Amino acid sequence: MSKLKKKVVIIGAGFGGLQVIKSLANHRDYDIVVVDKKNHHLFQPLLYQVATAVLSPADIAIPTRSITTKYKNVKVLFGEVSDINFEKKEIVFQNNTESYDYLILATGAKTGYFGNTQWQNKTLGLKNLKDALSIRRQILLSFEQAELIGDYEKSKSLMHYVIIGGGPTGVELAGSIAELSHNIIRKDFRNIDSGMTKVTLIEAGPRLLNAFSESSSQFTKSKLENRGVEVLTNSPVLDITDTGVVLKDRVIESKTIIWAAGVEGSDLAKKLPLNKDKSNRVFVDEHCRSIDYPEVFVIGDAANFSKGLSKPLPGVSPVAMQQGRYVAKYIQNHDKNRDMPPFQYFDKGNMATIGRTDAVAEFGIFKLKGIFGWLGWLFVHLVYQVGFKNKVSTLLSWVWSYLTFRAGSRLIQEEVPDLSIRP
Amino acid sequence: MSKLKKKVVIIGAGFGGLQVIKSLANHRDYDIVVVDKKNHHLFQPLLYQVATAVLSPADIAIPTRSITTKYKNVKVLFGEVSDINFEKKEIVFQNNTESYDYLILATGAKTGYFGNTQWQNKTLGLKNLKDALSIRRQILLSFEQAELIGDYEKSKSLMHYVIIGGGPTGVELAGSIAELSHNIIRKDFRNIDSGMTKVTLIEAGPRLLNAFSESSSQFTKSKLENRGVEVLTNSPVLDITDTGVVLKDRVIESKTIIWAAGVEGSDLAKKLPLNKDKSNRVFVDEHCRSIDYPEVFVIGDAANFSKGLSKPLPGVSPVAMQQGRYVAKYIQNHDKNRDMPPFQYFDKGNMATIGRTDAVAEFGIFKLKGIFGWLGWLFVHLVYQVGFKNKVSTLLSWVWSYLTFRAGSRLIQEEVPDLSIRP
Numbered sequence: 067m068s069k070l071k072k073k074v075v076i077i078g079a080g081f082g083g084l085q086v087i088k089s090l091a092n093h094r095d096y097d098i099v100v101v102d103k104k105n106h107h108l109f110q111p112l113l114y115q116v117a118t119a120v121l122s123p124a125d126i127a128i129p130t131r132s133i134t135t136k137y138k139n140v141k142v143l144f145g146e147v148s149d150i151n152f153e154k155k156e157i158v159f160q161n162n163t164e165s166y167d168y169l170i171l172a173t174g175a176k177t178g179y180f181g182n183t184q185w186q187n188k189t190l191g192l193k194n195l196k197d198a199l200s201i202r203r204q205i206l207l208s209f210e211q212a213e214l215i216g217d218y219e220k221s222k223s224l225m226h227y228v229i230i231g232g233g234p235t236g237v238e239l240a241g242s243i244a245e246l247s248h249n250i251i252r253k254d255f256r257n258i259d260s261g262m263t264k265v266t267l268i269e270a271g272p273r274l275l276n277a278f279s280e281s282s283s284q285f286t287k288s289k290l291e292n293r294g295v296e297v298l299t300n301s302p303v304l305d306i307t308d309t310g311v312v313l314k315d316r317v318i319e320s321k322t323i324i325w326a327a328g329v330e331g332s333d334l335a336k337k338l339p340l341n342k343d344k345s346n347r348v349f350v351d352e353h354c355r356s357i358d359y360p361e362v363f364v365i366g367d368a369a370n371f372s373k374g375l376s377k378p379l380p381g382v383s384p385v386a387m388q389q390g391r392y393v394a395k396y397i398q399n400h401d402k403n404r405d406m407p408p409f410q411y412f413d414k415g416n417m418a419t420i421g422r423t424d425a426v427a428e429f430g431i432f433k434l435k436g437i438f439g440w441l442g443w444l445f446v447h448l449v450y451q452v453g454f455k456n457k458v459s460t461l462l463s464w465v466w467s468y469l470t471f472r473a474g475s476r477l478i479q480e481e482v483p484d485l486s487i488r489p
Numbered sequence: 490m491s492k493l494k495k496k497v498v499i500i501g502a503g504f505g506g507l508q509v510i511k512s513l514a515n516h517r518d519y520d521i522v523v524v525d526k527k528n529h530h531l532f533q534p535l536l537y538q539v540a541t542a543v544l545s546p547a548d549i550a551i552p553t554r555s556i557t558t559k560y561k562n563v564k565v566l567f568g569e570v571s572d573i574n575f576e577k578k579e580i581v582f583q584n585n586t587e588s589y590d591y592l593i594l595a596t597g598a599k600t601g602y603f604g605n606t607q608w609q610n611k612t613l614g615l616k617n618l619k620d621a622l623s624i625r626r627q628i629l630l631s632f633e634q635a636e637l638i639g640d641y642e643k644s645k646s647l648m649h650y651v652i653i654g655g656g657p658t659g660v661e662l663a664g665s666i667a668e669l670s671h672n673i674i675r676k677d678f679r680n681i682d683s684g685m686t687k688v689t690l691i692e693a694g695p696r697l698l699n700a701f702s703e704s705s706s707q708f709t710k711s712k713l714e715n716r717g718v719e720v721l722t723n724s725p726v727l728d729i730t731d732t733g734v735v736l737k738d739r740v741i742e743s744k745t746i747i748w749a750a751g752v753e754g755s756d757l758a759k760k761l762p763l764n765k766d767k768s769n770r771v772f773v774d775e776h777c778r779s780i781d782y783p784e785v786f787v788i789g790d791a792a793n794f795s796k797g798l799s800k801p802l803p804g805v806s807p808v809a810m811q812q813g814r815y816v817a818k819y820i821q822n823h824d825k826n827r828d829m830p831p832f833q834y835f836d837k838g839n840m841a842t843i844g845r846t847d848a849v850a851e852f853g854i855f856k857l858k859g860i861f862g863w864l865g866w867l868f869v870h871l872v873y874q875v876g877f878k879n880k881v882s883t884l885l886s887w888v889w890s891y892l893t894f895r896a897g898s899r900l901i902q903e904e905v906p907d908l909s910i911r912p
Contacts, residue, residue: 105629105901122547129899131677141679144633160637195902206528210567214583254554256564455889459882466878472555475547478528479618 072401075099075157075166077147077334079107079130081383082366083172084452085390091137095401098139099164101157103146104194105129109451111383112460113192114235117201118242119476120467125460127195128453147334152359168361168397171335171348172390175367175381178330178345185306189325192235203478204322205243209251209260216257223319225263228311230303231327232269233276234418237286239324240267240295241421248294249471265295266318268311270302270327275426277380277416282426285435289420303327329381335368343370347378352408353396354389363396365389371409379411383450388412419443422468495824498522498580498589500570500757502530502553504806505789506595507875508813514560518824521562522587524580526569528552531618532874534806535883537658539621541665542629542899543890546618548883551876570757575782591784591820594758594771595813598790598804601753601768608729612748615658626901627745628666632674632683639680646742648686651734653726654750655692656699657841660709662747663690664844667716672894688718689741691734693725693750698849700803700839705849708858712843726750752804758791766793770801775831776819777812786819788812794832802834806873811835842866845891 074090076083079102090096106127115121134140145160156165177191190201205227212221225247229240247263254260267274267290273283274290274297287297298313305312310319330336331346340358341349347370349357354371356362366386372378379385392409399406415429417439425439434442444464451457466472497513499506502525513519529550538544557563568583579588600614613624628650635644650666652659670686677683690697690713696706697713697720710720721736728735733742753759754769763781764772770793772780777794779785789809795801802808815832822829838852840862848862857865867887874880889895 105633105899122545123900123902124545124898127900129677131674132895132899135676142677143637145637162637195900199902210528214566214568214585251554253558254552254565455885458889459885462878462882462885466881470878476528476552476555477546477550477618479546479622 071095071097072167072397073097073099073165074168074170074397075101075164076170076172077101077157078172078174078366078368079104079133079142080110080172080174080366080386082386082390083170084133085387086170086172086365086394087134087137087140089391089394090139090397091134092139093398094139095398096139097141098137099141099143099166100130100134101143101145101147101159101164102130103144105131105144106195107133107452108195109456110193111447112451113195113198114238114242116195116198116475117192117205117239118246119202119206120242121460121463122475123195123199125456125463126451128456133452150334150338152339152362155361166361168363169359170390170393171356171362171364171368172366172386173332173334173368175329175347176332177325178328179325180328182306185325188306188308189230189323191325192239193329199479201324202475205246206476206478208321209247209255209258212258213255214257218258218262221258223309223321225258225260226266226318226320227263227322227324228266228268228318228320229324229326230268230311231325232267232271232274232297232299233326234416236267236269236324236326237274237290237418237420239326240265240297241290241293241419241424244290244293244295245421251476266320267295267297268301268303268313268318269297269299272300274299275416275418278418278426278428279433282428282433282435286418286420286426289424293421329367331368335364340364343378345370353406354393354409363393365393371411373408382416384414385411417443417446494518494520495590495820496520496522496588497591497593497820498524498587499593499595500524500580501595501597501789501791502527502556502565503533503595503597503789503809505597505809505813506593507556508810509593509595509788509817510557510560510563512814512817513562513820514557515562516821517562518821519562520564521560522564522566522589523553523557524566524568524570524582524587525553526567527617528554528567529618530556530875532879533616534870535874536615536618536621537661537665539618539898540615540624540628540662541669542625543665544883544886545898546622548879548886549874550618551879556875573757573761575762575785578784589784591786592782593813593816594779594785594787594791595789595809596755596757596791598752598770599755600748601751602748603751605729608748611729611731612653612746614748615662616752622902624747625898628669629899629901631744632670632678632681635681636678637680641681641685644681646732646744648681648683649689649741649743650686650745650747651689651691651741651743652747652749653691653734654748655690655694655697655720655722656749657839659690659692659747659749660697660713660841660843662749663688663718663720664713664716664842664847667713667718668844671717674899689743690718690720691724691726691736692720692722695723697722698839698841701841701849701851702856705851705856705858709841709843709849712847716844752790754791758787763787766801768793776829777816777832786816788816794834796831805839807837808834840866840869 109126147159149158208224348364352373367381417427419425425443427434427439532549570582572581631647771787775796790804840850842848848866850857850862
């Protein structure tokens with residue numbers, strides 16, 4: 067290793083981390099070490115489709131190692147970072163240490179409960195493949211149990227799915243679960259009518275998709291209701307018990323409660339001695355640097371970037387990707403003693419899919435609804451998938467589901483059925 | 490339900506069970522109940538490719554419910570049969586009972602250790618999706634650990650894979666693991682050379698693939714050796730310890746020992762009061778009926794069919810499929826008081842793949858080796874896959890792997906790496 071080379075350590079190979087890697091790939095001035103506790107980059111926007119049995123894990127995940135095969139200056143380490151010594155500039159993981167000149171924290175977010183940690187064991191989150199497979203298993207198992215019981219009254223709480231949180235993830239899950247139960251699997255059961263399944267989407271605020279325009283929110287609500295989803299707005303959750311969800315005016319009994327209402331910084335961010343907001347996001351300056359250590363950058367969902375803004379940048383993949391590219395450029399300029407203008411987010415817009423042939427998409431003043439929004443959504447999500455094979459296999463699954471009205475991945479991987487379902 | 494209808498209960502939706510279902514589907518005289526402890530039919534011949542990260546679980550598995558959607562007289566129950574009351578003609582499962590007029594035990598086989606049950610926790614078997622994902626996880630993790638250690642001498646036992654059993658499964662696994670480590674992932678690591686991985690295939694008998702001809706065995710051995718597999722024949726395993734495998738003349742240190750040497754009847758078969766051989770296979774008569782109860786049929790790997798034969802029929806899918814179709818026909822004839830000739834197995838031949846462009850195939854006096862055997866193998870395994878989507882996605886994965894020399898499913902699904910590997 068040349069003495070002039072600088073060492074860049076990146077924690078996390080999500081949307082942000084991957085852009086840093088790609089921007090510095092095969093750069094002769096930098097050695098890059100990527101540490102991740104997953105062995106794959108995950109295309110999170112389609113995670114809900116793994117949860118609802120449309121896609122397989124391998125359709126939306128690609129081994130980080132295979133992304134970096136041709137990047138000779140990139141080393142991938144699979145493991146969990148347990149600590150960071152900011153004074154000595156080294157990270158600690160799996161009983162090893164790795165020093166750095168620049169550190170990039172791209173550790174993403176985890177499901178957050180606004181302090182109600184007791185709800186964690188009563189709900190299912192959706193942040194990684196394991197979560198998605200747990201939701202899939204729970205949904206499929208609850209239908210199986212209802213089929214065994216064979217009595218609608220006794221299976222009501224098994225056949226009632228509650229999703230908390232009316233953001234894109236909540237909307238997409240609600241639409242997708244309604245489609246699965248009301249259409250896709252309906253002819254597969256003999257004792258129950260899966261068409262009687264209830265799906266309830268609960269939002270604390272006054273409308274769904276609050277990052278979108280009023281009209282898109284309204285469109286989404288009415289389309290979901292047409293698809294048999296009960297939408298409850300202005301309905302903050304007061305409590306979650308072993309049998310259901312407590313709202314101010316009712317109790318919803320359900321065996322399957324999915325939490326899509328909030329996220330917070332990762333466990334690693336939580337324990338680091340850095341300045342953070344109450345969601346454990348690290349405060350950064352206008353160059354995406356932590357305000358404590360200028361050689362430590364924090365990007366994507368892990369960061370609170372609010373310099374010059376009325377509110378922090380949202381936790382969406384375009385922010386992370388643009389910050390990743392910015393930081394890579396910043397480091398190179400910095401090493402040449404060149405100044406960089408502050409990071410500026412270019413907001414390309416928002417998209418959320420409601421179901422078959424329906425989505426909302428907003429690009430600045432352009433708004434697409436219904437089938438055009440849906441086609442736009444399909445296109446963007448195919449283009450941004452990493453890896454040619456994943457694009458093809460995702461497309462294949464979509465075409466197949468679209469033509470046949472079936473879901474391709476309704477597998478419960480375990481053989482011996484531990485029929486217990488959460489909670 | 491018409492009073493004249495007979496009720497056929499099938500336990501197990503593998504190759505055999507599925508043929509019974511299909512043969513009696515939408516038959517007005519029969520109601521069919523299928524009970525399975527998996528929610529899917531599994532195409533076992535390709536299971537080793539899930540274990541070696543070429544295919545995804547959804548490529549080779551298809552929900553039993555979705556196979557039977559259009560069979561109105563078929564009810565699928567997901568659960569484990571805990572007991573059978575042969576006198577009352579009813580099965581017990583998940584605290585329910587289900588009566589039958591005819592019962593078909595198609596419960597398959599599980600990994601068997603010839604009485605050495607203490608080896609079970611020291612080795613990995615390969616009979617279901619969970620097994621395959623465990624092997625995949627173990628192989629991928631051992632490379633990750635070796636990369637972290639970064640020292641060949643210290644990682645030797647991590648980078649040594651031992652497969653016990655020189656039948657088709659052992660041969661296919663050995664060839665596939667050698668390909669994975671010596672070629673596919675070789676450029677993905679920086680600290681280790683995965684090309685130095687050792688793969689050892691151990692066979693107790695004098696040759697590999699003893700159901701094949703001598704010349705096919707010899708061809709397989711030399712092709713495997715060309716691919717860097719160490720083949721040890723005449724090498725019965727004396728013991729398996731926490732650190733490796735003990736043979737008569739050496740001890741092989743390995744962290745990954747795969748057991749492909751034997752199978753035995755399922756746990757259910759084991760506890761039933763039926764006449765069984767020492768591998769827990771149920772003895773059947775010339776009509777595939779258990780010798781204890783004429784209304785109870787046993788087919789496929791669960792059965793010992795040796796009537797008029799020098800040795801029992803082998804545990805391969807064509808036997809199970811032919812027996813499934815035979816039994817369905819037998820039941821219909823029996824109900825019309827017609828006699829049926831004894832079951833006769835039509836042996837279509839044997840196939841095993843060694844690796845890229847190499848396989849052996851024998852159809853009676855026709856023998857194919859090398860690339861023609863391989864193409865034949867590909868063709869047969871695509872044709873016999875159940876479900877159009879699975880055929881297409883498998884083909885896609887194969888074409889992709891073949892053209893790119895990559896494996897498409899190198900995922901470890903768990904996020905937080907419990908880096909402990911078995912044993």
